[in-house]
Amino acid sequence: MGNSSQKTPLRVVRIIDRLNVGGPAKHVTWLTAGLRDDKFDTTLVTGTVPPGEGDMSYFARASGIEPLIIKEMSRELGPRDLIVIWKLWRELVLLEPQIVHTHKAKAGAAGRVAAVLYKWMTPSSLWLRPRACHIVHTYHGHIFHSYYGRLKTRLFLTIERALARFCTDRIIAISEQQRHEINEVFKVGHASQFKVIPLGIDFEEFKPEPGRLRNRLGISGSTTLIGIVGRLCEVKNHAMLLEAAAQLKQQNVKAHFAIIGDGHLREALEARSRELGVTSCVSFLGFRDDVAALYCDLDIAALTSLNEGTPLTLIEAMNCGVPAASTEVGGVADLLGGQHDQHDGMTFWDHGITAPSRDVKSYARALQVLIERPDLRRQMGTQGQTFVRSSLSKARLIADIESLYRELIVRSPSSDGR
Numbered sequence: 001m002g003n004s005s006q007k008t009p010l011r012v013v014r015i016i017d018r019l020n021v022g023g024p025a026k027h028v029t030w031l032t033a034g035l036r037d038d039k040f041d042t043t044l045v046t047g048t049v050p051p052g053e054g055d056m057s058y059f060a061r062a063s064g065i066e067p068l069i070i071k072e073m074s075r076e077l078g079p080r081d082l083i084v085i086w087k088l089w090r091e092l093v094l095l096e097p098q099i100v101h102t103h104k105a106k107a108g109a110a111g112r113v114a115a116v117l118y119k120w121m122t123p124s125s126l127w128l129r130p131r132a133c134h135i136v137h138t139y140h141g142h143i144f145h146s147y148y149g150r151l152k153t154r155l156f157l158t159i160e161r162a163l164a165r166f167c168t169d170r171i172i173a174i175s176e177q178q179r180h181e182i183n184e185v186f187k188v189g190h191a192s193q194f195k196v197i198p199l200g201i202d203f204e205e206f207k208p209e210p211g212r213l214r215n216r217l218g219i220s221g222s223t224t225l226i227g228i229v230g231r232l233c234e235v236k237n238h239a240m241l242l243e244a245a246a247q248l249k250q251q252n253v254k255a256h257f258a259i260i261g262d263g264h265l266r267e268a269l270e271a272r273s274r275e276l277g278v279t280s281c282v283s284f285l286g287f288r289d290d291v292a293a294l295y296c297d298l299d300i301a302a303l304t305s306l307n308e309g310t311p312l313t314l315i316e317a318m319n320c321g322v323p324a325a326s327t328e329v330g331g332v333a334d335l336l337g338g339q340h341d342q343h344d345g346m347t348f349w350d351h352g353i354t355a356p357s358r359d360v361k362s363y364a365r366a367l368q369v370l371i372e373r374p375d376l377r378r379q380m381g382t383q384g385q386t387f388v389r390s391s392l393s394k395a396r397l398i399a400d401i402e403s404l405y406r407e408l409i410v411r412s413p414s415s416d417g418r
Contacts, residue, residue: 009041010405013097015088015111017073017104018047021054021231021261021287023199023312024140027397028103029056030202033063034398035405043095045088047073047107052264053231054287073110081110088114089121092133099405101136108137109159112167134408137163138172138197141309141330144186147235157186164189169408172197174310175331195404198334199310200397203389206319208296217256217283224255224371226325228302229291229313232263237327237358239272240304244364246276253368257282257302260291295320299377300370305329306357314352315392318384323377324352325366337387351384 014032019025032044044067049055060067070087072080088111092100100118102111112135119130143156164171171193173179179196182188214221230236238259245257259269259282266284273282288294295301301317301324308330315335317324326332328347333339337350345362346369347354353369355362370377 009039010099010409011095011097012040012042012099012101012405013045013092013095014042015045015100015102015107016047017106018049018053019056019060019067020049021056023310024103025056025059026202026312027138027140027199029060029063029065030200030394031101031398031401032060032065034394035402040402043068043091043097045070045091045111047071047084050074052262054262058289073107084110085114085117089117092118097133098409099134099136101138103138104140105143105156105160108139109163112137112163116167134169134405135167136170136172136404136408137168138174139178139182139309140174141307142178142182142186143307144181144188145307147307157188160186160188164193168193170195170404172404174199175334177331177334178309181330197397197400197404198392199312199315200392200394201312201315201319201388202394203319206292206295206316208320209290209293210296212290213258213294213297216285217258219256224299225258225297226255226300226302226367226371227258227260227294227298227317228304229260229316230303230305230311231261232259232265232269234265235306236261237304237306238265238269240327240358240360240363241302242269242273242276242278242282243360244304244367245273245278245282247360247364248368248371249278249281251368253371255281255367255371258285258298259283260285260288260294262286292316295322298322299374300325300367301352302367303327303332304363308332310335315388318351318381319388319392321378321381321385323370323380323384324354325363325370326352326354327357327363328354329357335384335387337383349380351380351387 014028016028032042035042044065046067048071073084100115102108115135119133122131171189173196176196179194183194273279295317301322303311303326310331314324336352339349341348344365346366353366355366
């Protein structure tokens with residue numbers, strides 16, 4: 001872009017399938033709001049949140065962002081995706097972006113196809129000069145296991161490999177472990193396409209209100225409170241937490257479990273808690289927009305997922321000095337610091353304890369260790385808080401993304417490409 005990058009804003013279109021409750025909605029909001037000064041002209045494009053999922057559009061509006069809505073863009077693949085691609089292409093023609101940045105699988109597919117069409121559907125393509133537009137995709141997680149059956153997963157993997165090869169300039173992984181899985185294990189993309197940019201959080205969002213959650217639950221400060229935050233869906237595997245709670249109750253290990261979030265599995269999970277006899281020590285709290293104020297009441301942050309990218313909930317909990325008890329999935333290991341010991345199916349880290357995915361017995365044992373050792377909890381919590389505040393700020397995230405965009409534009413042979 002040369003010197004013109006200092007005179008005119010860099011035009012960015014950011015695309016995500018929906019602003020449902022979760023880390024990606026916050027991520028795209030922070031990036032859109034953070035890259036909208038005299039150096040950037042950023043537009044956020046999103047779909048609609050289906051019934052049964054919490055809608056975080058309020059979070060974007062609170063940051064002064066009014067997204068462009070393409071109502072046909074939803075989570076599942078279907079014939080309407082042709083309409084989505086056409087509408088995205090039409091918006092790109094109007095907005096003339098130099099960067100198209102997609103987030104998550106669905107928007108990543110439709111958005112990257114639309115961006116390639118935008119690049120090449122121009123008269124200059126007749127002499128092999130497409131529009132100067134760079135395409136970036138962020139994997140917040142991936143759907144290459146634990147989401148769908150074998151055939152559907154294979155189809156999605158084939159599509160992602162093709163998108164990486166023909167429709168993507170840069171691929172962002174949010175942890176080194178995630179990069180390893182996507183590129184080296186599942187063979188998506190070339191190593192040179194990848195850039196690891198960890199998540200960041202807004203420290204100003206956290207205004208702790210000690211006692212608020214405990215008062216809501218009617219439990220004392222002496223009761224160990226374990227919290228899990230996330231959508232009630234299959235991949236989060238909340239059933240494992242309920243089964244671990246039942247094992248602890250049988251061993252007379254006392255704790256209370258707060259399940260914060262909602263989703264289509266809520267009714268089934270509440271029924272399962274009754275079957276296991278743990279309703280007295282498990283509370284389903286639904287979606288809450290004050291989660292940041294509640295972490296300070298937790299003693300342990302739980303995660304039982306079958307598949308993850310880098311779970312924002314663990315970062316937020318660690319920022320409040322809360323240690324983690326997690327399954328060993330995705331980028332969790334990249335959050336928990338150094339590894340110290342392994343025994344009885346558990347792995348001890350600087351910032352928490354992990355157990356293998358689906359191993360209820362080992363996971364219950366990890367919870368028990370943290371419940372019975374408050375000094376260890378405090379040590380892990382303090383170390384985790386120091387790590388988050390030194391490495392995972394929103395400002396660092398925005399700066400890293402800006403640096404990537406500048407790198408792409410500097411390499412561009414044209415400063416405009418309209």
